[in-house]
Amino acid sequence: MSRPEFQLIDWIRGQVRDRAPVTLGIGDDAACLKPSADRETLVAIDMLMEGVHFTFPPATPQLAGRKALAVNLSDIAAMAGRPTAAFISVALPKRRGMDFAKDVHAGLIELANEHNVIVAGGDTNSWDGPLVISVTVVGEPLGLRPVCRKGARPGDWIFVTGALGGSLPSGRHLTFPPRLGEVAQLTSLVDLHAMMDISDGLAADLHHLLDTSHVGAMIEADQIPLTETATRMIDGQSPLIHGLSDGEDFELLFAVSPDDGRLLMSDWRNETPVHKIGEITEGHGARIRYPDGRIEPLPPLGWTHQLGENR
Amino acid sequence: MSRPEFQLIDWIRGQVRDRAPVTLGIGDDAACLKPSADRETLVAIDMLMEGVHFTFPPATPQLAGRKALAVNLSDIAAMAGRPTAAFISVALPKRRGMDFAKDVHAGLIELANEHNVIVAGGDTNSWDGPLVISVTVVGEPLGLRPVCRKGARPGDWIFVTGALGGSLPSGRHLTFPPRLGEVAQLTSLVDLHAMMDISDGLAADLHHLLDTSHVGAMIEADQIPLTETATRMIDGQSPLIHGLSDGEDFELLFAVSPDDGRLLMSDWRNETPVHKIGEITEGHGARIRYPDGRIEPLPPLGWTHQLGENR
Numbered sequence: 148m149s150r151p152e153f154q155l156i157d158w159i160r161g162q163v164r165d166r167a168p169v170t171l172g173i174g175d176d177a178a179c180l181k182p183s184a185d186r187e188t189l190v191a192i193d194m195l196m197e198g199v200h201f202t203f204p205p206a207t208p209q210l211a212g213r214k215a216l217a218v219n220l221s222d223i224a225a226m227a228g229r230p231t232a233a234f235i236s237v238a239l240p241k242r243r244g245m246d247f248a249k250d251v252h253a254g255l256i257e258l259a260n261e262h263n264v265i266v267a268g269g270d271t272n273s274w275d276g277p278l279v280i281s282v283t284v285v286g287e288p289l290g291l292r293p294v295c296r297k298g299a300r301p302g303d304w305i306f307v308t309g310a311l312g313g314s315l316p317s318g319r320h321l322t323f324p325p326r327l328g329e330v331a332q333l334t335s336l337v338d339l340h341a342m343m344d345i346s347d348g349l350a351a352d353l354h355h356l357l358d359t360s361h362v363g364a365m366i367e368a369d370q371i372p373l374t375e376t377a378t379r380m381i382d383g384q385s386p387l388i389h390g391l392s393d394g395e396d397f398e399l400l401f402a403v404s405p406d407d408g409r410l411l412m413s414d415w416r417n418e419t420p421v422h423k424i425g426e427i428t429e430g431h432g433a434r435i436r437y438p439d440g441r442i443e444p445l446p447p448l449g450w451t452h453q454l455g456e457n458r
Numbered sequence: 459m460s461r462p463e464f465q466l467i468d469w470i471r472g473q474v475r476d477r478a479p480v481t482l483g484i485g486d487d488a489a490c491l492k493p494s495a496d497r498e499t500l501v502a503i504d505m506l507m508e509g510v511h512f513t514f515p516p517a518t519p520q521l522a523g524r525k526a527l528a529v530n531l532s533d534i535a536a537m538a539g540r541p542t543a544a545f546i547s548v549a550l551p552k553r554r555g556m557d558f559a560k561d562v563h564a565g566l567i568e569l570a571n572e573h574n575v576i577v578a579g580g581d582t583n584s585w586d587g588p589l590v591i592s593v594t595v596v597g598e599p600l601g602l603r604p605v606c607r608k609g610a611r612p613g614d615w616i617f618v619t620g621a622l623g624g625s626l627p628s629g630r631h632l633t634f635p636p637r638l639g640e641v642a643q644l645t646s647l648v649d650l651h652a653m654m655d656i657s658d659g660l661a662a663d664l665h666h667l668l669d670t671s672h673v674g675a676m677i678e679a680d681q682i683p684l685t686e687t688a689t690r691m692i693d694g695q696s697p698l699i700h701g702l703s704d705g706e707d708f709e710l711l712f713a714v715s716p717d718d719g720r721l722l723m724s725d726w727r728n729e730t731p732v733h734k735i736g737e738i739t740e741g742h743g744a745r746i747r748y749p750d751g752r753i754e755p756l757p758p759l760g761w762t763h764q765l766g767e768n769r
Binding site for chain 1: 481482485486487488489490491492493495498499500501502503504505507509510532533534536537539543545546547548549578579580581583585586587588590592594595596597604606607608654655670
């Protein structure tokens, strides 16, 4: 940790407690962890910037810190993993002062404690610019192997957790619960063939999963679970388009065998629902079937699409 | 990786090659590593901000990327470690365009390749703000255990690598070589009791090492190796003050037994010199002895001191 704001770091150290697998936490040149001998180590990293991934208001400093960890916990969940330790680097706006800096870390640490994640290191900087938070989370697979984007097979059933759309206007992108409990339950029930979290929008992320797995998909338009926000938005786009293209849902998208799919539809007990939204096919690309039987190509709407338009 | 700049990410993927211990690199929700079964995992994290840790010019985008990795490699060296994988999150200034973004990564990847470090993941963002780079480096101890700041014992000899002072005006803070080869050689020759890298200035960092080890130190003023820049600066401060208080040297500061110290002074063969600068004592705090025999307290000059003055 170079150029530390020592008072803040002392405060952070007072909030956290080293425990296994962390053998040396905050305060040296690097942290030490003793990973499980029979497991791979998972590493996720995400950077959030004020004005891009959150603004004050509606975000509070606590919610900004919370989100910076939550998006990484969602990444670990998407690998069928269990997070163990988090590392926080921040560029703190000088003009906002020490209480703001503590609040950012307090929001992050509160979520870390909820999920038994140890804040084991970081780098604390201040400047005249806006808040930037980069969090790295280390974890390990719940099973012997992580679940990747690659691995979906033709015939697999495609599921999502929760409901999709409207995360930014509803503020859910600041408060969403990473699906760690859900993925632990999924791992105990079924063999997950492929999985990812939905951050760029269902259609865009589905294409990532399909392309990596070298398969295609047929999605059922009327099976996509939509949030209340998505169904009520009056911006001229349909609820379905919001469910397909809105970013930052942070729900899980996964593929399982038909047998496991049937098992989930009968045996899933969790306050977070899982919904079958379609099936993996041979070939490549995605198609969408409407209730009237019409079938159309489903392009990678959402962030990717916007990127394409902007260039 | 959320909100990726896909073209840039594809380019980065083309520059790197997954190999052990990385089992899954760039392109999924998290990376996977298979760490050595008998070793702890080291994790270092540092964030650099344009206008704070570098400016354009004199920095180039390549040198900014290089420095963001180098400071982390220095942290791993300071634990007597070997770096294995790096994770890069960036906030790229939109107005500087794609070539700039590639150059930042090219500078980083070139240094990674020099040290056999695999770029295994990241998060690529763009915004209207200045460049921010946060790098996380994973590694493992060269020996069975890492070397920490804690562990210096009364009677130990205190050494530094290289020469100190003037790193910012000379531009060395952008081009310094992380002392990874040196620490591998040190580890093979001697039993390092305590070590850290000098980022905040010798006097400030010495205090960190002393406080963590619960010991004191006597430093010999005329034994501190000074860079040519430190001896030639005409800002009214003495070369010694530059050597003691200038930040960003990124040399190693370490303590060994007197026997090992004598061994180093006779057997050290490396183009980077090591210099004995003093000895660990009972008690706490540091003192400095001048050639005329005068002894004075040595406060934690440098960044810490400036922080204290600014508050």
